[in-house]
Amino acid sequence: MPNRKLGLGALALVAAVLVPDLGRPAAAGPDPGAVVANPGFEATGSDGSPTGWSVRGQRSASFVEPGGRTGANRLTHWADQPYRVETYQRLTGLRRGDHTLRVSVRASGGQRDAYISLTGCGGPGQRVDLPRTGGEWWVEVALTTRVSTGRCTVGLVSDGNAGDWAHFDDLTLRPATRPAGAPALRIAGADVSHLTKNEHHGAVYRDRAGPRRDALRILRDDGVNYARVKVWVDPADGFSDKADVLAKARRAKALGMGLLVDFHYSDTWADPGKQFKPAAWAELPFERLRQALYDHTYDVVSSLRRQGTPADMVQVGNEINGGMLWPDGRWDNWDGLAALLTAASTAVTDASPASRVALHLAEGGNNGGHRWWFDNAVSRGVPFDLVAVSHYTYWHGPLGSLQANLFDLTSRYGRPVMVVETGYGFTLAEQDQEANIFNASLQQAGGYPATPEGQADAIRDMVNTVAAVPGALGVFYWEPTWTAVAGAGWDPADPSSGDGWENQALFDYSGRALPGLRVLGDAAR
Numbered sequence: 148m149p150n151r152k153l154g155l156g157a158l159a160l161v162a163a164v165l166v167p168d169l170g171r172p173a174a175a176g177p178d179p180g181a182v183v184a185n186p187g188f189e190a191t192g193s194d195g196s197p198t199g200w201s202v203r204g205q206r207s208a209s210f211v212e213p214g215g216r217t218g219a220n221r222l223t224h225w226a227d228q229p230y231r232v233e234t235y236q237r238l239t240g241l242r243r244g245d246h247t248l249r250v251s252v253r254a255s256g257g258q259r260d261a262y263i264s265l266t267g268c269g270g271p272g273q274r275v276d277l278p279r280t281g282g283e284w285w286v287e288v289a290l291t292t293r294v295s296t297g298r299c300t301v302g303l304v305s306d307g308n309a310g311d312w313a314h315f316d317d318l319t320l321r322p323a324t325r326p327a328g329a330p331a332l333r334i335a336g337a338d339v340s341h342l343t344k345n346e347h348h349g350a351v352y353r354d355r356a357g358p359r360r361d362a363l364r365i366l367r368d369d370g371v372n373y374a375r376v377k378v379w380v381d382p383a384d385g386f387s388d389k390a391d392v393l394a395k396a397r398r399a400k401a402l403g404m405g406l407l408v409d410f411h412y413s414d415t416w417a418d419p420g421k422q423f424k425p426a427a428w429a430e431l432p433f434e435r436l437r438q439a440l441y442d443h444t445y446d447v448v449s450s451l452r453r454q455g456t457p458a459d460m461v462q463v464g465n466e467i468n469g470g471m472l473w474p475d476g477r478w479d480n481w482d483g484l485a486a487l488l489t490a491a492s493t494a495v496t497d498a499s500p501a502s503r504v505a506l507h508l509a510e511g512g513n514n515g516g517h518r519w520w521f522d523n524a525v526s527r528g529v530p531f532d533l534v535a536v537s538h539y540t541y542w543h544g545p546l547g548s549l550q551a552n553l554f555d556l557t558s559r560y561g562r563p564v565m566v567v568e569t570g571y572g573f574t575l576a577e578q579d580q581e582a583n584i585f586n587a588s589l590q591q592a593g594g595y596p597a598t599p600e601g602q603a604d605a606i607r608d609m610v611n612t613v614a615a616v617p618g619a620l621g622v623f624y625w626e627p628t629w630t631a632v633a634g635a636g637w638d639p640a641d642p643s644s645g646d647g648w649e650n651q652a653l654f655d656y657s658g659r660a661l662p663g664l665r666v667l668g669d670a671a672r
Contacts, residue, residue, distance in 0.1 A: 182238050183301065186318040187218040197222060197234070204232040208305070216251045216285045216316040224261075224305035225312040235302045237267075238320070245323035247291045248301060249615065253280045253314040253547075256594060256604075261313050263288060264302035269295030270327075277313055278608035279594055284547020285316070289615040293327040324617070331614040334565065334621025335671035336373035336407065337366050337653075341629040343395060344386040348634040353659040362628045365660055367402045370668020374399035375407040375567060375623050377465065378447055380425035381414050383640040389447050396456040407567065407623070408451070408458040409507070410444060410491065411465045415639055418466045419509050422473045433475055433483065437490045440472070444494035452499045461502050462567070463491035466509040466537055468520065478520075485527035492530045503532040507567060511538030512548025514555055521560055533620070534560060537568035540605065541585070541593035546612040557618035565620040566613055570651040571605035572597040573663070578631040578656050581645025599655070603663040610670040624667055627653035 184199035188211050192198055195211055200222075202209045208226040215221040224232055250263050256279025266272035273292045280286050292299070301320070305313050342362055352362040363374070376395050379387045396406055411417040414425045428439050444463065451458050467484075470477040476484040492504045506524065508517055521534070534556050538549045549566070557564045572585035575597045585597070595601040606624070613619045629648045636644030649656070653664040 182241060183318045183320050184236060187215060187316055188220045188222045189215075189218050191220070200234050200236050202232060202234055205230040206232070208232040208307075209234045214314070218316070222303065222315040223312060224303070224307065226307070226309065228309045229307065231306045233302050233304045234315075235300055237298065237300045239298050241294045241297050241299055242322075243295055243297070245291060245293050245325075245327040246299070246320050247289055247323040247325075249287055249289050249317075249319045249321075250303070250315055251285045251287050251317040252277050253285050254278065255281060255310075255312045258305055258307040258311045258313070260304065260306040261311075262304050263290055264300075264304060265290055265292040266300045266302060267296070268292045268299040273327075275611055276607060278546055278611050279604065280545060280547055281594055282545055282547075284545045284551075286547050286550050286612050287615045288611055291323045291325060291327045291329070330671045331610060332619065332621040332670045334373045334405065334623070335371050335668050336375055336405075336567070336621055336623030337371045337627050337667070338375040338377070338409075338568065338623055338625045339363065339366070339395065339399075339628055340375070340377040340387055340409070341626055341635070343391055344384065345628060345630060345632050345635045347386075348632045350628075350630055350632045350635065351658045352628065352630075352654055353657070355660045355665075357659060359658075362654075363398050363402060363404075366627070366664065366668070367404060369660065369664045370670070370672045371404070371664070372668075372671050373405040373407060373459075373621070373623065375409055377409040377411055379411055379414055379639070380443060381427060383414070384642075386639065389450065392447065393450060393454060393456070396451055396458075397454065400456040405459045406451070406456065407460045407462065407505075408447070409462045409465055409567075410447075412440065412443075412471050412491075417464070417471065419468045422467070422469065422471045422476070424472050428472070436472065436475055437487055440487055441490045441494045444491045445498045448495050448502060449498035457499050458502045460505055460533060461495045462505045462507045462535060463488055463495065464507060466507060468508050468510065468516065481523045481527065485524060485529050488524065488529045496530070504530065505533035505535040505565075505567070506531045507535040507537070509537040510543050511536035511566060512544040512552050514548075514552040517552060517556060518559070521556070525560065532562060534562050534564045535567040536564070537625075538566050538609075539569055539571075539593075541571070541589040546608060550612050550616060553613065553616045553619060557616065563618045563620045564616065565622070566609065567623045568625040569606075569609055569622060570625045570648075571595060571602045571663075572650045573599045573602040573655065573661055574650050576650065576656070578649045579633070579645040581631075581636060581647045583650045584647045585651050597650070599661050599663070602661065603666045606663045606666045610666070614670070622667070622670065624653065626651075627664065630654050630656075630658060
């Protein structure tokens with residue numbers, strides 16, 4: 148949704164309740180099969196170098212210092228001048244088969260190159276880029292390879308500018324739970340809710356080479372394998388209603404894409420700051436409201452199934468940190484909220500038994516608020532299959548807080564997790580009269596430059612962060628096709644409204660696909 152200002156008093160109370168925010172993912176437990184020597188850099192030689200590790204390049208740029216994630220020390224790459232350095236360890240005596248390397252990292256970003264690698268294992272070398280973390284948060288990255296020679300070399304590599312830094316700690320190499328060569332994530336998704344409105348008003352989309360093509364086909368050819376579409380009850384402009392959702396589902400399924408349906412339960416935008424009832428439901432007593440919710444959900448989901456385009460996943464509510472259908476389902480009336488969520492979830496499974504139900508919250512790094520919310524849902528027996536979060540680094544904080552929360556949520560509630568909304572700007576320039584949401588201030592908060600390359604890096608780091616979480620399904624980019632077109636603005640009741648999102652689309656101001664689209668698609672292939 149284009150407006151996520153979360154300063155409401157009620158939400159501040161929710162965010163503050165009871166459970167402290169996790170500072171980092173839980174440390175890995177003892178592993179008798181671990182083969183990496185000195186994985187936490189606790190042992191050092193007389194010169195301070197890590198025992199068991201070797202260095203190539205500028206040796207002085209690789210050193211052990213205090214401040215480990217779990218122990219006393221960490222390995223650091225840093226220099227006051229441009230540098231390139233690799234700290235590496237050759238492993239022998241490994242069993243044949245697939246192995247996964249996990250490393251806790253922090254990085255300033257801005258390096259020419261910074262990554263973890265596995266080489267000399269018997270097949271092609273593998274690498275994963277270090278995400279830009281900054282601050283105090285650690286992020287775990289994971290890399291899987293097939294060992295066929297009994298040997299493998301772990302490499303920690305930085306090609307940095309003066310002052311760029313990276314920290315490493317807590318390495319493990321264990322038998323893999325997923326095969327080598329598998330995609331980083333199962334889902335590389337795109338929310339294309341606004342696409343049909345944009346097309347109706349003349350939007351043009353081009354692939355990277357320049358020719359004009361169908362936007363969904365461009366997404367699919369670049370690897371995007373899931374479409375997310377929102378449902379409004381009775382929108383003023385006729386887009387994102389049942390008929391429009393059915394049309395988009397036919398297009399997506401014809402291209403072999405999965406489908407995530409996102410019920411807003413409103414005639415317009417629903418998010419943490421507003422969950423307004425549809426006009427037709429506004430005066431209904433609670434039992435009739437619950438029935439209307441069931442009927443609407445059942446109607447849309449069963450219609451999708453009947454036309455041969457069943458929803459693979461369904462969100463019952465959009466960013467419902469503060470509840471939905473206020474005031475009956477507001478956060479301070481959990482019995483009412485749970486009854487409404489149960490009705491919606493039941494409608495999904497009654498209409499399409501194979502569709503999985505997701506509960507979706509914003510603020511993807513807010514572990515305290517999310518625990519409070521899901522504990523309430525679980526204690527009241529709300530049925531659901533998946534945990535979905537939104538996370539925009541410029542609003543919701545660093546990737547480390549997101550990952551820590553996802554680690555905890557999937558473990559605590561035993562459900563797969565996914566990020567169903569994220570985005571980043573490729574420019575600060577405007578293309579229409581509507582002020583862009585992503586501006587210079589949010590660029591500073593997000594930490595990446597507002598350039599096509601900066602946008603691609605932000606997406607890559609999000610993918611690598613989520614991919615390291617066991618049980619993570621994937622990442623959806625929010626509205627990559629919402630380019631600025633006259634008449635296709637954000638307000639369904641105001642044709643003169645503009646687009647505040649065009650500088651976060653994955654198509655530039657000429658309609659050409661940006662590099663970030665390929666990065667997103669590569670996550671699932």
